[in-house]
Amino acid sequence: MQHVDATPTVSGEPQGDRHDRSAAVRRWGPVAVAAVAWAVAYRVNAPLWHWVVGDAAGLDLSSRLGSSVHFFFYDVTKISLLLSGVIFVVTVLRTFMSVERTRALLGGQRRGAGHVGAAGLGVVTPFCSCSAVPIFIGFVTAGVPLGVTFSFLIAAPLVNEVAVVLLFGSFGWKAAALYVSSGLAIAVVAGAVLGRLRLERWVEPFVFETRLHGELVDASGDLSWDERLSIGREEVVSILRKVDILGRGCARCRTLEEHVVLALRDLDVDAEVGHVTDPVAIASAGVMRTPALAIDGEVVVAGRVPSDADLRAAIAGRRTPR
Known part of the structure; x- marks a missing residue:
């Protein structure tokens, strides 16, 4: 057939x-x-x-x-x-990095090589300190030993490739080599010393967590590309997001702020919490009753203290009825 x-x-x-x-x-x-x-x-x-x-x-x-x-x-x-x-x-x-695999690769007897590699990576990456910090946090989250990550963080802004070129052109290769080797030595030694202090116990637990829509996920698991991209977008939004409490400082305003701070902490959202107390500014935002909550300039709650579920939904990006 x-x-x-x-x-x-x-x-x-x-x-x-x-x-x-x-x-x-x-x-x-x-x-x-x-x-x-x-x-x-x-x-x-x-x-x-x-x-x-x-x-x-x-x-x-x-x-x-x-x-x-x-x-x-x-x-x-x-x-x-x-x-x-x-x-x-x-x-x-x-999201592709397994904590266990990374720790096995850079820990133990290979810790010295890890310091040198991290410092070298910090030298060749064209990042300033403001953009090296997210990479530093990514290393910590992935399970890279804290001392090794400090070697990267110290070397990234300390040894600048533009300065290397200028030194080489102005004073020759010896001055440029001395600059690079000194920067690498400082980063490696400082990272090794900080690693010996075992500072991991002082790192906040949320640094080691990966969240999607506010829920913990196993980053070493089998995540789809859609989930990986969503995690990246949410991380960017959490850094750039701004939350404002609109009100004259009444008791309900303070209660709303307390609930917002707790929700931000639970959702691992690093947002700035501001206060708008000027009546003209509050009225210009379209708020007739306080307290009110504005996220990135958009009022999502007004005239009441919402439930924790509503707050989580609003902060996570899902709009909440006023």
Whole structure:
């Protein structure tokens, strides 16, 4: 009997292949668009603020005021872009790293080689201290010994590749080699000393946790790409998210703040909690009754102290009815 393939086809293409391709587009399309937008924003950052401050605002960029204003907006944008990009990439990569495997690789008798490797990685990675910190946390979360991670954190800002090139061009290879070797030695020795102090017991437990939608997940398990990308997005949002309590400081305002702080801690969200007490600013936000809760400038709760479940939902990104 002749076998007949019953798989539905559209224009000669199996339905399953079309579904897989569309799923891949839905998964990687936004990532590609975000990557292009990030690259464009990083590239136009300097000329954009040069035009805004120098041309539109009419400030002299060679003056103290003009250069200060330009530097502030340029650097805030640059650091925000670096933090968001590095945190997303490191968090996604972290989901592939098993704590047990990493500890076995860099622990025990290989600890010395781990210090040297981490310090060398800190030298060759073109990151400033603000973007090296998320990588440092990623190493700690993945189970890399704390002393080894400190070797990376110390070497990253200490030995700069631009300074190496300038020293080599101005004073020769001996001065450049002395600079690099001294920086590496300081990072390795400092990391080894800090590792001997066994500071792991002082690290907050949430550093070793990976969460998805507020729930603990096993990062070394079999996670899908959708879950890995979601973890990366949530980590970026948790760093950049801002939470405001709107109210004049009444008892219910203080109660709302206490509940918000507890919810942020339970969800492992590193958000800044601000206070808006100016009646004009509160009214401008559309709030007629206090206390109110605003997340990233959007009022999600007003006129009441919500339940813990509502707070968790709002902070996690799921809107809560007012």
